[in-house]
Amino acid sequence: MTASPIPSRPRVVEIAFWALVAGAVLLIVGGLLAATVTFETARSAMDPEVTNEKVRDYLTVYRGMGIGAVLAGAGLAFVAGRARRGDAKFRRATVALALAIAVVLVMLAAGAGVGQPMTLLALLPIVVGTVLLTRRSAAGWFEPRAAR
Numbered sequence: 001m002t003a004s005p006i007p008s009r010p011r012v013v014e015i016a017f018w019a020l021v022a023g024a025v026l027l028i029v030g031g032l033l034a035a036t037v038t039f040e041t042a043r044s045a046m047d048p049e050v051t052n053e054k055v056r057d058y059l060t061v062y063r064g065m066g067i068g069a070v071l072a073g074a075g076l077a078f079v080a081g082r083a084r085r086g087d088a089k090f091r092r093a094t095v096a097l098a099l100a101i102a103v104v105l106v107m108l109a110a111g112a113g114v115g116q117p118m119t120l121l122a123l124l125p126i127v128v129g130t131v132l133l134t135r136r137s138a139a140g141w142f143e144p145r146a147a148r
Contacts, residue, residue: 012138013084019129020080020094023122027073027101030118034066062114069119072101076126083133088142091133098130 042059043052076097082090102123108114132138 009084009086010137010141012132012135013141016129016132016138017080017084019125019132020098021077023098023124023126023129024073024077024080026122026125027069027076027119030116030120030122031066031069031071031073033118034069034116035063036066037062058114062116065108065114065119066116069105069116069122072097072104073122076101080129083142086142091139091142095130095133098126102126102130 037059039055039059042055042062046055046058076094079090079094079097083094105115105119105123
């Protein structure tokens with residue numbers, strides 16, 4: 001008796017993957033933009049009474065957020081790619097990382113006011129992809145191969 005062929009990937013998993021990749025790309029691009037802001041650009045965007053020291057401190061946090069966004073986007077793209085292959089562990093890792101990114105971005109953007117617009121825009125496809133990955137039709141595909 002031959003083994004049954006591996007069932008094809010559900011469309012919802014494909015859509016979730018591409019939504020997560022779009023979110024990861026937006027995170028990376030927004031992070032790179034934030035990481036490369038010059039002092040002169042930041043200085044021209046702030047009030048004249050803000051001291052240069054405060055501008056430098058702000059830039060340190062802003063650039064750090066940018067580097068963090070690049071790393072988070074790269075990590076999200078990696079785990080989403082592995083989850084697309086049908087590995088249930090990476091599906092859980094993708095959902096956990098996406099939720100952590102969303103919470104951290106919202107907390108830092110709302111609390112500290114250092115959210116870069118493109119990284120905040122990345123939340124939309126990340127949330128969509130995460131919700132689609134947790135749908136019943138997608139979750140059933142990630143069950144162990146022997147259970148199918």
